[in-house]
Structure formats: C-alpha cells, structure tokens
Amino acid sequence: MKTILKQFFLQNGVYFLGAAMLLAVLAFGLAVGSLLQMRSQGRRHRALNRLAHSRQFLERLGEVVEGVDRLARQLDALKAEQEKLADMLSKCARTPVVQRFNAFEDVGSDLSFSVAILDGEGTGFVLTSLYGREETRTYAKKVSGGTAESRLSAEEQNVIREVCSRLKLVHAP
Structure with a gap:
C-alpha cells in the first residue's frame, strides 16, 4: 500500500x-x-x-x-x-352625484334631477327636483351613514349608491 x-x-x-x-x-x-x-x-x-x-x-x-x-x-x-x-376632510361634503331623469310622461326631456351630497362618512342629504308642466316640486331627504331616513325613489337610491361607492362605504341602499 x-x-x-x-x-x-x-x-x-x-x-x-x-x-x-x-x-x-x-x-x-x-x-x-x-x-x-x-x-x-x-x-x-x-x-x-x-x-x-x-x-x-x-x-x-x-x-x-x-x-x-x-x-x-x-x-x-x-x-x-x-x-x-x-x-376635517372626512366631514366635508364631497363627490356630489347628479342624475337627471324624466319624472312625468308629458314632459319632453330629462328636466327633473336628484343630487346626493354626502361627507366622507356618508352623512348629508339627497335633493330631488321634480319638474312638471304645471308645477315643480323640490324635496330634501336626510342621509346618515349612507342610509336615508325616509323612503327613496329609484333615482335617489342610485345617486346615494354612486356616492357611497366612490367613498367606499358599504351602507349604500
């Protein structure tokens, strides 16, 4: 070896x-x-x-x-x-949404509208104006946390839902 x-x-x-x-x-x-x-x-x-x-x-x-x-x-x-x-910004009104619509059959165009003005917490109001040939009516409804206290029309629900989606709130109607 x-x-x-x-x-x-x-x-x-x-x-x-x-x-x-x-x-x-x-x-x-x-x-x-x-x-x-x-x-x-x-x-x-x-x-x-x-x-x-x-x-x-x-x-x-x-x-x-x-x-x-x-x-x-x-x-x-x-x-x-x-x-x-x-x-402060969360308490300011922001991202208003407007929806125009034809409230009555005898009116020729979308002259009625709903607008939702809410703050960052979903509190504010929805303003609706119904335009007719004989009269115009305007309604304001309080919204808190993305939910209205009174009954809403389809257009009012749409504008609130749109604002809530922009604000990323989950309480939309």
Whole structure:
C-alpha cells in the first residue's frame, strides 16, 4: 500500500506542487490586498480622529444634531396637522352625484334631477327636483351613514349608491 501511494505522489507530485504554489500566490495576493485596505482605513481613521478633536468639527456636529432634532419636531407637527386635515376632510361634503331623469310622461326631456351630497362618512342629504308642466316640486331627504331616513325613489337610491361607492362605504341602499 505504501508503495502505491509513494508511486502516486511521485507521478503526480508536480501537480500537487503547482496547486500548492497557486494557493500560496492567492493567499499572498489576499494578504497584500488586506494590508493595503488596512492602511487606507488607518489613514481615514487618523484623519477622522484629528477632526474629532478639533473644536470646529464638534461645533458643526452639534449644529447637525440640532438640525436633525428641529426636522424631527417639524415632521411631528406636520403629521399632527395632516391628521387634523384628514379628519376635517372626512366631514366635508364631497363627490356630489347628479342624475337627471324624466319624472312625468308629458314632459319632453330629462328636466327633473336628484343630487346626493354626502361627507366622507356618508352623512348629508339627497335633493330631488321634480319638474312638471304645471308645477315643480323640490324635496330634501336626510342621509346618515349612507342610509336615508325616509323612503327613496329609484333615482335617489342610485345617486346615494354612486356616492357611497366612490367613498367606499358599504351602507349604500
């Protein structure tokens, strides 16, 4: 067995020696690269150390910290203002929807209408005007949470449903 191993190493020893040399060269290259990087980092560290002990650097660093604190306070104030405005906006009337229709057979065009004006919570009113040849009537019906307190016509239900879908409310009629 010893002779087989000895013969194997004698025949392939050159390859093992070449591989060992290649590994040695790679290790040397990595060592040189690491040394150069450490020298560069050392220079930077010494320069930063000199700056850290200078009065001007410490003053500038203090100014930067104060600026960051000031920005954090301003950001908190803006966030509070944004929340306040979002709350106010949810209570404003928005996305009115109008539907015109022909209320009576003897009137030639869509002169009657229903309009729903609701806030972000689905509270507001639906206004309906019925136009006829002899008279015009206007009705206002209260809406709360996307639901009316009184009976609604099909047109009134349509405009409320449309507003609620735009507001993404689930209480539409």
